[in-house]
Amino acid sequence: MRLLITGGAGFIGSSVVRKAISRGYEVINFDALTYAGCLDNLKSIENSSFYNFVKGDICDRAEVRSIFHKYQPNRVLHLAAESHVDRSIDGPGAFVQTNIVGTYNLLEEARDYWFSIGKDTNFRFHHISTDEVFGSLGVDGFFTENSKYEPNNPYSASKASSDHLVRAWGETFGLPIVITNCSNNYGPFQFPEKLIPVVILNALSRKSIPVYGTGENIRDWLYVEDHAEALLTVLEKGRTSRTYNIGGLNEVKNIDLVKMVCGKLDVICPDNRPYEDLIEFVGDRPGHDKRYAIDATRIREELGWSPSVTLEEGLELTVKWYVENQGWLDALHSRNGVGQRIGLNA
Secondary structure (H helix, E strand, C coil): CEEEEECCCCHHHHHHHHHHHHCCCEEEEEECCCCCCCHHHHCCCCCCCCEEEEECCCCCHHHHHHHHHHHCCCEEEECCCCCCHHHHHHCHHHHHHHHHHHHHHHHHHHHHHHHHCCCCCCCEEEEEEEHHHHCCCCCCCCECCCCCCCCCCHHHHHHHHHHHHHHHHHHHHCCCEEEEEECEEECCCCCCCCHHHHHHHHHHCCCCEEEECCCCCEEEEEEHHHHHHHHHHHHHHCCCCEEEEECCCCEEEHHHHHHHHHHHHHHHCCCCCCHHHHEEEECCCCCCCCECCECCHHHHHHHCCCCCCCHHHHHHHHHHHHHHCHHHHHCCCCCCCCCCCCCCCC
């Protein structure tokens, strides 16, 4: 099977590419290599005969058309996106362009291509999205596949829009689609603007560790390798026109998560004082959702997937990887936003 994976040089995308190659899939990685894209994430498979990299932008319709006609993929896994809430607050335009217009371009070219191959029943357009499209939960309850869409920031609004476009192309044009919505990912190779790598990077540099507000916001954490496994499970077994929620079953307050990471660093890379001493509470992010939590019953019961990595195990693997791969981090220091708190211009 030949897979077209958009955003395959990113954090989640590169994990999917590596896992797909290991299973014998042929992969075309289509990535614009913006600030968070990194081909070093794919060093382990870059010489594989099953792997092709094409630098290109989903916002360029002609480039997208060329990819479909040149490589003739059997399936599309659409991961390319602007993904950081803080950046969406400072610059929402890029999120509208990439996440909405870029998705529209892919859908239209996928539709034309699918028609050109006689509406092959094996073709599938798999759109990878987020639980943030559902808004904020109270103290109890979970997001299900039937939860109402209530995005509260430009990032989640742009992803909600792309979800709706994908669903509409399925209903109106019959394009074989599937949508997955995941909880917060973490693990090796994550660009250090998200919470966990920022904590690790700042702690190792003996800089303050910023925690928004009081740190009481709750997230469900999903180890990236578990997510990649779930996406390939949906690819292989999922039903067309179906939505699947993918969760890590690891709910924790942000402040408790930060302390857990600091505790792992104290053991793995001990210093003369606890890393927890570096925690600094800072002003909260505008529109900061209180709690996310996913009910992953459907994907477990229908497809047999459930997360295999606990938060304790995943954090230990993640902290060890960042400590042992300082060169990967050093190469990113010149990029905008590394270890910084952005998103306050609103």
